[in-house]
Amino acid sequence: MSTNNPTRTSYETATPSTGIQAFRRARKDRMVWVYVVPVTAVFLFVFVGPLIYTAWTALHETSYYQIGKFSGLNSFAELFSDSELPARIWTTLVFSLGALVIALPAGLLSAIVLNNLHRFKRSVRSLFLLPWLFSQATAGTIWLWFLNPNYGPASAITQALGFGPTDVFSSPNSALVAVTLMTAWWSYPQAMLLFLGALQTVPVELYESLKVDGGGIRHAFLNVTLPHLRNTIVSVVIVLLMLYVQMVTIILVTTRGGPIGSTETLSMRVYNQMFDRFDLSGASATAILLFAVNIVLTLVAIRFRRKESL
Amino acid sequence: MSTTTSRRQGRPGAVLRAVPAWAYVILSAAVVLPPVAWIVSTSLKTASDTIEFPPRWIPDPLSFEGYVGLLTSTNSRFFINSLIYAVGSIILALAISIPAAYVATRYRSRRMETLMTGILVLSMVPAIVVFIALYSMFVRTALINTYPLLIVVYTAIICGQTILFLRNFIENIPVEIEEAAAIDGCSRIQILWRIILPLIRPGIAAVAIFIFVFVWNDFLVGTVLATTEDMKTVQNGIVRYITTGFGSFWGLFAAFIVVAFIPVLSIFLAFQRWFVAGMTSGGVKG
Numbered sequence: 001m002s003t004n005n006p007t008r009t010s011y012e013t014a015t016p017s018t019g020i021q022a023f024r025r026a027r028k029d030r031m032v033w034v035y036v037v038p039v040t041a042v043f044l045f046v047f048v049g050p051l052i053y054t055a056w057t058a059l060h061e062t063s064y065y066q067i068g069k070f071s072g073l074n075s076f077a078e079l080f081s082d083s084e085l086p087a088r089i090w091t092t093l094v095f096s097l098g099a100l101v102i103a104l105p106a107g108l109l110s111a112i113v114l115n116n117l118h119r120f121k122r123s124v125r126s127l128f129l130l131p132w133l134f135s136q137a138t139a140g141t142i143w144l145w146f147l148n149p150n151y152g153p154a155s156a157i158t159q160a161l162g163f164g165p166t167d168v169f170s171s172p173n174s175a176l177v178a179v180t181l182m183t184a185w186w187s188y189p190q191a192m193l194l195f196l197g198a199l200q201t202v203p204v205e206l207y208e209s210l211k212v213d214g215g216g217i218r219h220a221f222l223n224v225t226l227p228h229l230r231n232t233i234v235s236v237v238i239v240l241l242m243l244y245v246q247m248v249t250i251i252l253v254t255t256r257g258g259p260i261g262s263t264e265t266l267s268m269r270v271y272n273q274m275f276d277r278f279d280l281s282g283a284s285a286t287a288i289l290l291f292a293v294n295i296v297l298t299l300v301a302i303r304f305r306r307k308e309s310l
Numbered sequence: 311m312s313t314t315t316s317r318r319q320g321r322p323g324a325v326l327r328a329v330p331a332w333a334y335v336i337l338s339a340a341v342v343l344p345p346v347a348w349i350v351s352t353s354l355k356t357a358s359d360t361i362e363f364p365p366r367w368i369p370d371p372l373s374f375e376g377y378v379g380l381l382t383s384t385n386s387r388f389f390i391n392s393l394i395y396a397v398g399s400i401i402l403a404l405a406i407s408i409p410a411a412y413v414a415t416r417y418r419s420r421r422m423e424t425l426m427t428g429i430l431v432l433s434m435v436p437a438i439v440v441f442i443a444l445y446s447m448f449v450r451t452a453l454i455n456t457y458p459l460l461i462v463v464y465t466a467i468i469c470g471q472t473i474l475f476l477r478n479f480i481e482n483i484p485v486e487i488e489e490a491a492a493i494d495g496c497s498r499i500q501i502l503w504r505i506i507l508p509l510i511r512p513g514i515a516a517v518a519i520f521i522f523v524f525v526w527n528d529f530l531v532g533t534v535l536a537t538t539e540d541m542k543t544v545q546n547g548i549v550r551y552i553t554t555g556f557g558s559f560w561g562l563f564a565a566f567i568v569v570a571f572i573p574v575l576s577i578f579l580a581f582q583r584w585f586v587a588g589m590t591s592g593g594v595k596g
Contacts, residue, residue, distance in 0.1 A: 018375040028429070031498070032417045032422075033411045033413075035409035035410060035412065035413040036409070036410045036413060036414070036422075036425060038405070038406040038409070038410075039406045039407060039409075039429065039469055039473070040425070042381075042462060042465060042466045042469065043428075043429055043432055043433075043466060043469070044407060045462065045466070046440060046444070046462060046463055046466035046467070047432040047433075047435055047440055047466060048432070049443075049447075050440040050443030050444050050447065051435065051439070051440065051443070053443040053446075053447055054439060054442070057443070057446065065445075065446040065449055065450075067534040079334075090510045110334075110338065113331045113334050113335065116328075116331055117328070117331060117335075118328070122582075124335055126578075127335070127339060127342060127343075128338060128342075129337065129578075129586075130342050130343075130346065132340055133571075133574055133575065133578055134527075134571065135526070135527030135529060135548075135570075135574075136527070136529060137527075137546075137548055137549050138527075138545070138548060138567055138570070138571065139550055141347065141548055141549060141563070141567070142345040142348070142349050142567065143345055144552065145345075145348065145349065145352065145560065145563070145564070146344065146345040146348050151360070151361050151362070151363055151365060152348075152361065152363070153344070153365050153367070154347055154363070154400050155363075156363065156364040156365055159364070161365070185341070185342075193586060194496075197553075238575050242434065246436035246437060246438060248437075248530055249437050249529045249530055252529075252530075252533070253529070253549050253552070266438060267438050270438050270439065270442060271438055271442075274442045274445070274446075275534075280423040280442070280446050281415060281507070284442070284443070287438070287439040287442060287443075288439075289435075290436055290438075290439060291350070291435065291436065292437050294434065294435060294439075296435050297434075298431055298434045301434070302427070302430075302431070
């Protein structure tokens with residue numbers, strides 16, 4: 001999306017003042033800021049205030065959401081000396097990268113397939129998009145019911161094959177795998193949509209000239225499609241990673257972070273510390289760690305947003 | 311937004327070429343559809359058939375008792391609440407982001423860009439981080455568990471994307487129209503109201519659709535900031551069957567999911583293009 005609009009405002013056009021110019025300068029007044037007051041107020045209330053409050057509570061003792069004495073960096077010391085923290089970070093990594101490794105190729109492949117289909121394009125697109133139209137809560141719970149060990153069809157299949165019932169959510173490793181797969185299942189259409197948008201900007205001539213030179217499909221993919229999508233791939237990676245790092249809902253409706261903490265990512269840990277253990281300052285400290293991870297991803301995202309001049 | 315579409319021509323080899331593509335489509339269908347089909351099937355079974363094992367895919371006898379059982383006052387409250395949250399968020403988000411998007415596009419300055427970048431960065435903050443603070447800030451006040459608080463929170467989460475999306479629309483309007491209006495004596499607010507607003511109607515429609523689906527599908531805000539049952543949302547209603555369920559609730563649960571999905575599905579089918587444009591504008595969702 002290029003935004004090289006020549007006529008912007010009087011700031012950029014330094015021509016001598018005609019009537020219009022004078023008018024424009026007159027509008028360059030402080031009243032402009034009135035228009036952004038409401039949105040600024042909402043953001044101060046919902047984001048800035050709570051973020052400061054989070055930092056504040058992390059620096060104090062709390063009991064049942066009541067702020068007590070100043071405790072310095074105690075809650076951070078507790079956070080980083082917690083023997084469970086490495087495991088939580090590991091879980092977050094496995095969950096995020098695992099879902100990414102599935103959703104990214106699936107999204108790319110779906111977009112390419114869709115872009116090359118001649119018939120039934122609309123229906124296939126709806127099929128590919130379907131998981132993403134569901135809410136996260138729906139996606140989580142319909143898999144929960146599908147994988148139900150007592151009544152679900154998955155269980156029926158594995159029993160018919162002689163493996164016994166599927167009880168994926170009762171053992172730590174399979175629960176983590178299941179939650180990761182569900183998240184990938186729900187989110188790959190988002191990658192697909194972004195790729196689909198980018199694929200439509202690949203000049204068809206490139207493929208045609210490659211065909212004249214005798215290149216095959218594989219060639220076309222490696223030498224035209226992939227290089228053209230390089231920036232898109234980076235932004236899809238960032239978008240998906242941000243989504244996964246802050247994913248709470250799918251985990252919350254299926255495992256709540258269990259069994260024995262095996263699916264408790266950092267985000268889920270914030271939730272559990274807050275609402276299961278009533279540990280506000282601990283939750284705040286974890287939240288700040290999560291926030292720091294997010295800042296890094298955001299910075300990369302902004303870098304690329306600039307580059308694509310969105 | 312580019313409107314280039316890839317050209318294609320029918321060749322005899324194209325049929326053979328399409329085989330791997332269709333193999334992929336079939337594979338996707340095999341991954342995407344089973345849980346969906348299973349939910350639809352469950353929703354049409356009698357209560358005792360839902361817990362039959364091994365399970366049957368085709369409901370026999372066909373029963374609508376799941377759907378009939380949904381008609382309780384608690385459930386309708388969930389739907390009404392979600393509708394109130396969605397409509398309220400659409401109105402508030404549009405009311406605050408259209409003026410902001412307008413001045414951010416037309417009166418660019420370094421400070422304005424900084425503010426817009428700030429808004430965009432803030433809207434990428436993980437929701438759970440601000441939710442725990444909002445919860446603990448307001449849990450002892452009368453503000454928690456009210457429509458206004460939840461609407462403001464939904465609006466804030468969605469605003470960054472909304473402004474970004476609307477800016478793209480406003481940028482495509484020629485400035486000359488506004489200048490002509492200004493020479494005719496229109497004030498800035500009149501320009502916004504009489505000229506910009508009618509011209510960005512498609513953008514507003516896309517944003518409204520986007521916000522509706524976002525709020526309708528959101529689970530976390532309702533979980534954290536609505537503390538009593540009568541303020542919860544549709545998505546909370548779905549999960550409630552699983553967390554507090556007793557007896558054979560699976561038929562009800564499945565029917566609830568189907569009914570809760572109908573608004574989103576119909577919006578998607580009716581406005582596919584806008585739907586997709588709105589949803590992919592900002593990147594991160596939910």
